[in-house]
Amino acid sequence: MMLKSIFLVLLALCLHYIPAAHAQIAEGEQIRFANPGIQKWYAGWYISLQGDTVPGFIYLSNQVDNQLQLKYATENPPVSPVKTIVPAAAKGFRVKDRVYQSLLTEATKNAEPMFFRRMESGRINLYAWYAIPINGMMQEGNKKRLVTANDEKFHEQVFYLQTGDELPFRVPDSEHFAADMSRLLADDEVLAGRIAQEMKSYRATDILNIVQQYNKWYSDHH
Numbered sequence: 584m585m586l587k588s589i590f591l592v593l594l595a596l597c598l599h600y601i602p603a604a605h606a607q608i609a610e611g612e613q614i615r616f617a618n619p620g621i622q623k624w625y626a627g628w629y630i631s632l633q634g635d636t637v638p639g640f641i642y643l644s645n646q647v648d649n650q651l652q653l654k655y656a657t658e659n660p661p662v663s664p665v666k667t668i669v670p671a672a673a674k675g676f677r678v679k680d681r682v683y684q685s686l687l688t689e690a691t692k693n694a695e696p697m698f699f700r701r702m703e704s705g706r707i708n709l710y711a712w713y714a715i716p717i718n719g720m721m722q723e724g725n726k727k728r729l730v731t732a733n734d735e736k737f738h739e740q741v742f743y744l745q746t747g748d749e750l751p752f753r754v755p756d757s758e759h760f761a762a763d764m765s766r767l768l769a770d771d772e773v774l775a776g777r778i779a780q781e782m783k784s785y786r787a788t789d790i791l792n793i794v795q796q797y798n799k800w801y802s803d804h805h
Contacts, residue, residue, distance in 0.1 A: 620643065620679065621643055621644065621645050621733060621735065622642075622643070622644060622645070623642075624640045624641070624642050624643075624656065624660065624661070625640065625641055625643055625678050625679045626638075626639075626640055626641075626659070627639070627640065627641035627676060627678045627679070628641070628676065628677055629641065629653060629655055629668060629673050629675065629676035629677075630673060630674040630675050630676065631673060631674070632672065632673065634674070637655070639655050639656060639657050640655070640656045640657070640658065640659040640661070641653055641654065641655060641676055641677065641678035642654035642655075642656075642665070642678070643678045643679050643681070644732075645733050645735055646681075646700065646713045646735050646738060647713050647714065647715060647732040647738060648732050649678065649681070649683060649698060649700075650670075650683070650697050650698045650699070650700075650713065651669070651670075651697065651698070652667055652668060652669050652670070652698075653667070653668050653673065653676045653678070653683070654666070654667055655668060655676075669695075670685040670686075670695065670696040670697050670698045671685070671695055673685060675698070675701075676698070681700055682700070683698040683701065684698065684699055684701050684710070685698055685699075686698075686699045686710065686743075686745075686750075686751055687750055688743055688750055688751045688752065688753070689750045689751070689752045689753075690753070692750055697712075699712055699743065699751070700712075700713070702791055702794075703791060703794045703795055703798065704798075705794075705797075705798030705799075705801065705802065706746070706797065706798050706801040706802070706805075707744055707745065707746055707794050707797060707798060708744070708745040708746075708751070709742060709743070709744060709745075709790065709791060710742065710743040710744075710745065710751055711740055711741070711742055711743075712740070712741045712742075712743065713735075713738045713739065713740055713741075714738060714739045714741070715730055715731065715734075715738060715739075716730055716737065716738070716739050719737060719739075721734055721737050741753065741754075742754040744767075744794070746767075754787065754790050755787070756787065757786070757787040760778075760786065760787040761778055761779055761780075761786075762779070764778050764793065765778040765779035768793075768797050770801075771796075771797055771800045771801070774793070774796055774797055774800060778793065
């Protein structure tokens with residue numbers, strides 16, 4: 584009976600201190616637990632407007648905020664002032680496994696450039712742009728809350744294509760994808776045919792796979 588009483592007291596103490604300990608975790612740490620890999624410094628580089636590659640450390644904030652600016656330091660952790668660089672002041676940068684390129688698109692050619700994440704390079708380049716869904720909600724424990732820039736798994740993703748030196752343009756929506764993409768990739772007749780027939784693995788949601796296949800075909804035949 585005595586042992587049972589002692590056990591219950593210890594259990595009550597544990598249940599009391601677990602929430603308190605959790606509450607002491609800094610907000611930044613909680614974000615990193617939920618989204619491993621973000622809000623950290625990584626060895627990387629950025630390319631200046633003159634074309635020079637500048638090695639150092641780049642801050643991976645999240646896939647939304649990194650489109651607006653990059654933070655650069657010569658040491659990790661930074662001991663000197665951190666340099667903040669906007670897309671108009673650099674050609675691109677690399678942080679962890681993510682490569683960004685400063686671009687204007689057909690829709691934004693009269694605005695300021697932004698950093699787009701490069702997903703595939705070759706005869707056709709593929710870029711991704713991420714956005715927080717308007718009024719997007721996510722479940723956190725037993726509550727719901729608005730999606731933020733740090734909730735990467737819940738972001739909306741839009742793809743852009745670029746051929747040669749042309750401005751990137753948005754990937755056609757699902758309604759026009761088969762017709763427009765089969766026409767764009769018509770020189771690869773096999774691939775274009777599969778897209779036109781809307782075969783499995785050749786639809787709008789498979790854009791990365793399609794571009795990779797086309798770039799390999801183009802490299803093999805030219």
